[in-house]
Amino acid sequence: MPKIIVATTKQRLTAEAASWIDLALFDGALAIDATVGNGYDTQFLAHKVGSKGKVLGFDVQKAALAGARELLKFVGSLDRVSLIHDSHARLDDYLPAQAEINGAMFNLGYLPRGNRQIITKAETTVAALRLVLEHLAQHGRVTLLVYRGHPGGAEEYAAVRTFLEQLPDNLWHPEELIGAADSPSAPRLFRIRRK
Numbered sequence: 001m002p003k004i005i006v007a008t009t010k011q012r013l014t015a016e017a018a019s020w021i022d023l024a025l026f027d028g029a030l031a032i033d034a035t036v037g038n039g040y041d042t043q044f045l046a047h048k049v050g051s052k053g054k055v056l057g058f059d060v061q062k063a064a065l066a067g068a069r070e071l072l073k074f075v076g077s078l079d080r081v082s083l084i085h086d087s088h089a090r091l092d093d094y095l096p097a098q099a100e101i102n103g104a105m106f107n108l109g110y111l112p113r114g115n116r117q118i119i120t121k122a123e124t125t126v127a128a129l130r131l132v133l134e135h136l137a138q139h140g141r142v143t144l145l146v147y148r149g150h151p152g153g154a155e156e157y158a159a160v161r162t163f164l165e166q167l168p169d170n171l172w173h174p175e176e177l178i179g180a181a182d183s184p185s186a187p188r189l190f191r192i193r194r195k
């Protein structure tokens with residue numbers, strides 16, 4: 001059974017996710033934002049893949065996608081982003097045949113300042129993660145920022161961790177980052193790299 005390397009950081013976990021995924025992205029890369037929300041991660045990914053790259057962004061909330069669209073239009077990156085109103089668990093329906101993903105970000109839980117009843121769920125999150133890994137390019141990278149303080153959050157964290165523990169360790173390098181102010185309800189960041 002592969003070990004998940006566990007480490008602590010003084011950086012914010014959002015900043016850790018961005019700086020680490022950055023290393024897998026380049027001009028022309030394909031990136032996935034599994035949870036668009038307000039579009040901040042989508043904006044970051046769109047900037048990193050450049051004008052020749054592509055970002056597929058998923059969210060189940062139409063209003064969130066509309067807001068993200070405005071943000072992307074404002075910063076001039078909408079041309080390389082497809083905003084998809086569907087669950088990330090149906091990623092395969094939207095991915096071009098033979099496509100290889102270079103980087104994917106999951107920012108789980110509910111939308112800050114949004115409807116707290118609309119949350120990512122363990123089963124669909126793991127289904128989407130499985131699909132992303134199936135299509136991940138060599139040296140591709142995936143981040144999952146997992147929130148544990150809301151109902152269902154701890155179960156989702158446990159499901160993701162269990163899934164990562166079962167990956168063959170000759171192919172995958174999973175890590176878990178713990179923030180400075182850790183507690184049972186604090187978020188954790190998973191980082192997965194294809195060897």
Ligand SMILES: C[S@@+](CC[C@H](N)C(=O)[O-])C[C@H]1O[C@@H](n2cnc3c(N)ncnc32)[C@H](O)[C@@H]1O
Pocket residue numbers: 034035036037038039040041042058059060061064086087088089107108109110111112118119120121124
């Ligand atoms: C924490 S927020 C994402 C924040 C976002 N990354 C940002 O930069 O603003 C989580 C988002 O996941 C979305 N979501 C929930 N279930 C989903 C699913 N099955 N597929 C795609 N998105 C989902 C929610 O609607 C919410 O907008």
